[in-house]
Amino acid sequence: MELGPDEFHEGDEGVYLDCPECGSPAYVTDIVETGRCTGYRGDDVEEENAEDVGAFCTAKLSLELVYTEEP
Known part of the structure; x- marks a missing residue:
């Protein structure tokens, strides 16, 4: 999956996707x-207990x- 600049967000703990x-x-x-x-x-x-814990x-x-070097 290739990411663009709009996929990066900034939160309290740093940069995230x-x-x-x-x-x-x-x-x-x-x-x-x-x-x-x-x-x-x-x-x-x-997995059966995942609902009790939250997201799984x-x-x-x-x-x-x-990295590619430009000619």
Whole structure:
């Protein structure tokens, strides 16, 4: 998925994107450190209990920085 400048937002915790799966904020630092958005509740939460815990997002996120040198 290619991102444009309008996909980046600024919040209290830094720069974030909207998670493509659940729409929760996915802060750049969280993507780099954990690969998850704020909707992820951990592997210890069983899917049946996800409604009690809140949003349950299974998206695994990563960022790739691509550099090309202009001729």
